[in-house]
Amino acid sequence: MTRTKEPPGRGRRPTIVDVAAAAGVSKSLVSLALRGDRGVSEATSARILAAAERLGYRSNTLARSLVQGRTMMLGVLLTDLANPYHTEVVAGVEESADAEGFTVLLAHGQRDRARLARQLDALLRLNVDGVVVVSSWLEPRALADAAGRVPVVMVGRPEEFAPGVDTVANDDRAGAEAAVRHLAELGHERIAHLAGSGRPASRARRRGYQETMRDLGLADHATVREIGDAPHGRERAAGALLGTEPTAVFAVNDLAALAVLDRAYTAGTTGLSVVGYDNTFLAQTVRPRLTSVDQPRSVMGNLAVRLLSERMGGRTEDRHEVLVPRLVVRDSTSPPGPLAERGPQDSSPSTPPEGREGHRPSRGRRTP
Amino acid sequence: MTRTKEPPGRGRRPTIVDVAAAAGVSKSLVSLALRGDRGVSEATSARILAAAERLGYRSNTLARSLVQGRTMMLGVLLTDLANPYHTEVVAGVEESADAEGFTVLLAHGQRDRARLARQLDALLRLNVDGVVVVSSWLEPRALADAAGRVPVVMVGRPEEFAPGVDTVANDDRAGAEAAVRHLAELGHERIAHLAGSGRPASRARRRGYQETMRDLGLADHATVREIGDAPHGRERAAGALLGTEPTAVFAVNDLAALAVLDRAYTAGTTGLSVVGYDNTFLAQTVRPRLTSVDQPRSVMGNLAVRLLSERMGGRTEDRHEVLVPRLVVRDSTSPPGPLAERGPQDSSPSTPPEGREGHRPSRGRRTP
DNA sequence: GTGAAAGCGCTAACAT
DNA sequence: ATGTTAGCGCTTTCAC
Numbered sequence: 001m002t003r004t005k006e007p008p009g010r011g012r013r014p015t016i017v018d019v020a021a022a023a024g025v026s027k028s029l030v031s032l033a034l035r036g037d038r039g040v041s042e043a044t045s046a047r048i049l050a051a052a053e054r055l056g057y058r059s060n061t062l063a064r065s066l067v068q069g070r071t072m073m074l075g076v077l078l079t080d081l082a083n084p085y086h087t088e089v090v091a092g093v094e095e096s097a098d099a100e101g102f103t104v105l106l107a108h109g110q111r112d113r114a115r116l117a118r119q120l121d122a123l124l125r126l127n128v129d130g131v132v133v134v135s136s137w138l139e140p141r142a143l144a145d146a147a148g149r150v151p152v153v154m155v156g157r158p159e160e161f162a163p164g165v166d167t168v169a170n171d172d173r174a175g176a177e178a179a180v181r182h183l184a185e186l187g188h189e190r191i192a193h194l195a196g197s198g199r200p201a202s203r204a205r206r207r208g209y210q211e212t213m214r215d216l217g218l219a220d221h222a223t224v225r226e227i228g229d230a231p232h233g234r235e236r237a238a239g240a241l242l243g244t245e246p247t248a249v250f251a252v253n254d255l256a257a258l259a260v261l262d263r264a265y266t267a268g269t270t271g272l273s274v275v276g277y278d279n280t281f282l283a284q285t286v287r288p289r290l291t292s293v294d295q296p297r298s299v300m301g302n303l304a305v306r307l308l309s310e311r312m313g314g315r316t317e318d319r320h321e322v323l324v325p326r327l328v329v330r331d332s333t334s335p336p337g338p339l340a341e342r343g344p345q346d347s348s349p350s351t352p353p354e355g356r357e358g359h360r361p362s363r364g365r366r367t368p
Numbered sequence: 369m370t371r372t373k374e375p376p377g378r379g380r381r382p383t384i385v386d387v388a389a390a391a392g393v394s395k396s397l398v399s400l401a402l403r404g405d406r407g408v409s410e411a412t413s414a415r416i417l418a419a420a421e422r423l424g425y426r427s428n429t430l431a432r433s434l435v436q437g438r439t440m441m442l443g444v445l446l447t448d449l450a451n452p453y454h455t456e457v458v459a460g461v462e463e464s465a466d467a468e469g470f471t472v473l474l475a476h477g478q479r480d481r482a483r484l485a486r487q488l489d490a491l492l493r494l495n496v497d498g499v500v501v502v503s504s505w506l507e508p509r510a511l512a513d514a515a516g517r518v519p520v521v522m523v524g525r526p527e528e529f530a531p532g533v534d535t536v537a538n539d540d541r542a543g544a545e546a547a548v549r550h551l552a553e554l555g556h557e558r559i560a561h562l563a564g565s566g567r568p569a570s571r572a573r574r575r576g577y578q579e580t581m582r583d584l585g586l587a588d589h590a591t592v593r594e595i596g597d598a599p600h601g602r603e604r605a606a607g608a609l610l611g612t613e614p615t616a617v618f619a620v621n622d623l624a625a626l627a628v629l630d631r632a633y634t635a636g637t638t639g640l641s642v643v644g645y646d647n648t649f650l651a652q653t654v655r656p657r658l659t660s661v662d663q664p665r666s667v668m669g670n671l672a673v674r675l676l677s678e679r680m681g682g683r684t685e686d687r688h689e690v691l692v693p694r695l696v697v698r699d700s701t702s703p704p705g706p707l708a709e710r711g712p713q714d715s716s717p718s719t720p721p722e723g724r725e726g727h728r729p730s731r732g733r734r735t736p
Numbered sequence: 737g738t739g740a741a742a743g744c745g746c747t748a749a750c751a752t
Numbered sequence: 753a754t755g756t757t758a759g760c761g762c763t764t765t766c767a768c
Contacts, residue, residue, distance in 0.1 A: 013517060015761055026739045031763060041737060056516075061493040062439075063761035066430045067744045081458060082649075087449040094476060103490045106474035108462060122471045125429035126494075148424075149381060258653055265655060281450070285626055286654050287633060383745055394755045399747060409753060431745035435760045 014055040022051035034059065065127060074102045074308065075123035077116065079135035081108050084280040085297060086134050089155055092301020093132050100309060102129070109135065117142045124149055130308035132301075136200055140165075151311035153304045157200040166307040166319045170295040172201050175325035176208025176250065179275040179293055182327055183248040184216050187335045188273060192223040192246035194238055194256045202252050205277065209250055221246075227256060234259035239267075247336040248273040254280045257290055261332070273333040289330035296323050382423040390419035402427065433495060442470045442676065443491035445484065447503035449476050452648040453665060454502050457523055460669020461500050468677060470497070477503065485510045492517055498676035500669075504568055508533075519679035521672045525568040534675040534687045536668050540569050543661040543693035544576025544618065547643040550659070550695055551616045552584050555703045556641060560591040560614035562606055562624045570620050573645065577618055589614075595624060602627035607635075615704040616641040622648045625658055629700070641701040657698035664691050 016034075020027040025044060033040045033048040040048075051057075065071040074097050078086050090106065097104045107123055109116030116138050123131055124146060131146060133154040140162040146152050147164030154162075157169045183191050193209045196202030206224065213222040225241040227233045238259040241249060249272065251257035257276030264272045276283055279294035303321055310319075384402075388395040393412060401408045401416040408416075419425075433439040442465050446454050458474065465472045475491055477484030484506050491499055492514060499514060501522040508530040514520050515532030522530075525537045551559050561577045564570030574592065581590040593609040595601045606627040609617060617640065619625035625644030632640045644651055647662035671689055678687075 016763095017761080027762085028740080028764080029738060032738090035763095039737070044737080058489070058493055060434075060495065060761055061490075062430050062434045062495055063744090064763070065744090066428075066434055066746090066761080067763045069744075071430075081449070081455040082452055084450055087455075090449060090476070103487075104476070106476060108458070108472070108474060110462075119471075121426070122429075125426060127428065127430055255653075262655065282650075282653070285623075285650070287630065384747095385745080395745090396747080396756080397754060400754090403747095407753070412753080428745055431760090432747075433760090434745080434762090435747045437760075 014057045015060070016057070018055055019048065019052045019057050022055060023048045070129050071127050072102055073126065073128045074104050074305070075120075075126070075128035075131045076104055076106045077109060077120050077123065077131060077133045077135065077138070078106065079109055079111055079116065079137050084282075085278045085295070088297040089134050089301045089304075092298030093304055094301070095298065096302045096305035100305065102305075109137070111137060113137055113139060120146055130312065132304045132308065151308045153307045153311075155300055155304050157204060159200055161318065161320065164318065166311070166321075168300050168303050168307070168321045168323070169201075170300070170323045170325045172204035172325075173208035173211070175277060175293040175295070175327075176205040177212045178325070178327040179250045179277070180209055180212040180216070182291070182329065183250065183273060183275060183333065184218065186248075186273065186333060188248040189218055189336075190221045190223075190246045191218065191248045191250060192225070192241050192244060194234075194241055194249055194251040194260060195224050195226045196252040196256070197226055197228065205252055227252070235263060238263040242267060242269060242272075247271070248275075248333070250275045251277065253277045254282050254290060254292055257292070257332070258282065258286060261286075261288075271334075271337055273336070275327075275333060279328050283328070283330065288332045291330045291333040292328055293325050294328050295325050299323065382425045383428070384425070386423055387416065387420045387425050390423060391416045438497050439495050440470055441494070441496045442472050442673070443488075443494070443496035443499045444472055444474045445477060445488050445491060445499060445501045445503065445506070446474065447477055447479055447484065447505050452650070453646045453663070456665035457502050457669045457672075460666030461672055462669070463666065464670045464673035468673065470673075477505075479505060481505055481507060488514055498680065500672045500676065519676045521675045521679075523668055523672050525572060527568055529686065529688065532686065534679070534689075536671050536675070536689045536691070537569075538663040538668070538691045538693045540572035540693075541576035541579070543645060543663070543695075544573040545580045546693070546695040547618045547645070547661055548577055548580040548584070550697065551618065551641060551643060551701065552586065554616075554641065554701060556616040557586055557704075558589045558591075558614045559586065559616045559618060560593070560609050560612060562602075562609055562617055562619040562628060563592050563594045564620040564624070565594055565597065573620055595620070603631060606631040610635060610637060610640075615639070616643075616701070618643045619645065621645045622650050622658060622660055625660070625700070626650065626654060629654075629656075639702075639705055641704070643695075643701060647696050651696070651698065656700045659698045659701040660696055661693050662696050663693050667691065 016027045016030050020030045025048060029040060029044065030048050033045045034052065076090055076093055078090065080086050094104050105128065107119035109119045116135065120142060130151040133143065133152065134156065136156040136158060140158060140160050143152060143154060143165050144162035147162065153166040153168060155168045157172060158167055180191060191213065193206060195206045210222055213219050223244045223246060225237045227237045234256055242263055249260050251260055251274060254276035257274045260274050276290045276292035279292040283290035283292040300323060307319055384395045384398050388398045393416060397408060397412065398416050401413045402420065444458055444461055446458065448454050462472050473496065475487035477487045484503065488510060498519040501511065501520065502524065504524040504526060508526065508528050511520060511522060511533050512530040515530065521534040521536060523536045525540060526535055548559060561574060563574045578590055581587050591612045591614060593605045595605045602624055610631055617628050619628055619642060622644035625642045628642050644658045644660035647660040651658035651660040668691060675687055
């Protein structure tokens with residue numbers, strides 16, 4: 001029996017049944033017409049659409065998803081909203097998701113494993129059709145667990161590969177190597193490294209630094225300081241590193257690079273070269289503009305969605321994509337020597353202050 | 369009849385019915401036990417929980433929400449993921465939402481009105497219980513529309529108040545005034561303004577600038593350049609502004625302030641004072657550290673959630689909260705004169721390089 | 737071309 | 753304390 005149980009007054013939102021009543025048809029027809037199923041006569045279809053419009057009808061995603069068993073939603077779980085690296089990956093995800101007709105929902109877990117797990121759970125309960133995890137903080141266990149229910153891809157370097165979870169990462173080792181080689185080519189020998197703590201990506205960069213120093217015969221000059229958890233850990237470690245009197249520093253990321261420049265400035269040190277990592281917008285915003293290793297963030301986001309669709313399409317073997325980073329050279333690196341400090345120099349607004357490229361991007365792929 | 373229609377094999381996720389079958393009880397009992405309803409005997413409850421655990425059961429939010437008529441989800445719609453001002457507001461929203469048991473879903477609309485509207489629509493179709501819009505780009509029309517279905521609060525200065533929509537904003541006029549007065553107190557007279565284009569917040573800051581200049585008897589020195597839409601619009605406008613030879617600049621936001629410093633540096637200008645707005649982390653990251661007007665972002669986020677709960681609690685009159693910003697003084701402002709340039713100076717890591725406060729935060733409230 | 741009926745997974749009366 | 757029954761709003765056979 002198709003009827004309205006109460007006048008569709010303020011508060012109750014119109015349902016398909018209300019539209020049906022208003023148009024004088026059955027609710028099945030409304031459902032069909034609304035999704036443009038041809039097989040509904042022009043006339044009725046028009047009548048139905050008009051009624052829907054008039055009532056301000058909007059489909060209830062919950063109800064539809066419940067019956068269809070899929071939501072056309074992709075969940076993105078991220079650790080750090082404040083990190084431009086992460087948000088640019090998200091932009092890539094959104095771009096591809098849009099193209100495939102998915103709606104993207106973001107969940108933010110902070111740097112808190114428990115919270116991250118809760119947010120992931122919330123996404124799963126919502127029955128998103130796939131999840132992109134932009135974080136290496138989530139425990140492999142939780143990740144694998146989620147992958148048992150829905151396609152999951154993680155962007156970033158995992159502590160260990162979780163079965164069923166695809167990954168997209170950049171080659172941190174190669175990025176570190178490019179940074180160190182750039183400095184060595186400029187003539188630096190005393191190249192120090194300001195390292196991150198613990199996370200897999202940091203470790204890989206550090207390893208890349210050390211191996212490259214060794215390969216270049218500069219192993220004796222290798223010096224590492226690790227950023228601690230304490231407040232101002234970055235500045236403190238940077239200060240300690242400068243105490244060893246390097247002529248150049250490869251920093252684990254752009255913020256660390258800024259801390260080095262900050263300490264150098266404070267100490268009156270001059271002519272120090274610094275390379276960052278991630279090539280966030282900071283790198284082109286601060287003075288001196290930062291030489292930095294760029295990861296192809298939006299490509300990584302695109303790729304994540306592609307991997308998800310492949311899984312939905314039935315792929316079962318795990319896939320681990322590794323993209324090649326490229327060095328972007330700007331003003332924070334120059335040959336060693338006390339004269340290296342730069343004075344004012346024009347970079348007119350009509351010539352965008354972009355860096356010269358070092359490496360060309362390319363892609364590696366491997367399937368264990 | 370409680371039975372499983374097919375073996376809960378790989379692929380089909382276990383439902384409450386599966387758990388019921390496994391525990392040998394009815395599905396209602398499972399529902400009750402799962403939500404810890406006392407009124408279920410210890411023994412059965414334990415049996416049910418065990419079965420659920422064993423099957424890896426997780427409730428289906430879709431189904432629950434459909435019947436309950438609410439989702440315990442809050443939607444946050446934001447314009448610009450890359451803007452730290454926005455993300456810090458979001459952090460405030462998350463904090464309060466967590467405390468009230470809501471899950472927060474973020475939707476990202478870019479700076480695109482159409483996309484923004486689509487994302488809002490997606491949130492509504494999901495039946496979120498409330499929406500926080502962190503953006504002043506969405507059309508008042510769409511906003512009011514949404515407010516007709518669910519509580520909506522917008523954070524930011526609206527083009528016009530949309531009926532049914534609460535707002536939370538900072539007093540841009542007062543912030544601008546604080547900035548200009550600070551510069552005047554330092555002895556500046558030739559204080560110029562690098563203005564934003566169009567948006568209500570920019571307009572209010574510009575007005576604040578002009579009125580304060582007038583009040584200080586400096587109207588004759590008031591000079592404004594507006595940032596255009598062209599690429600490098602910021603740098604171009606900053607350059608033009610410097611052409612008028614001000615001794616100080618009040619910039620519409622931190623990025624604009626950086627553009628001014630950049631142009632000044634390039635031109636070899638020395639001793640220029642610059643004040644930014646928003647006090648993003650950039651302000652304390654770059655050299656010189658930026659004097660900037662701070663908005664109480666997390667408080668704004670908290671407040672947004674409070675307004676939402678009030679609406680859910682039945683409030684019907686609109687509410688428009690206006691928070692008072694405060695000036696944070698750092699190194700980019702000093703008395704006028706060519707000698708004002710700063711050399712290296714210690715700010716040891718043990719003394720956090722925080723700014724001295726100008727104004728104290730406080731709160732205004734108004735209900736039309 | 738259109739309508740009736742069954743159900744998605746869950747909760748919430750209402751029985752027993 | 754436990755089971756039965758009716759939906760939530762929608763899609764989807766399957767008749768007419």
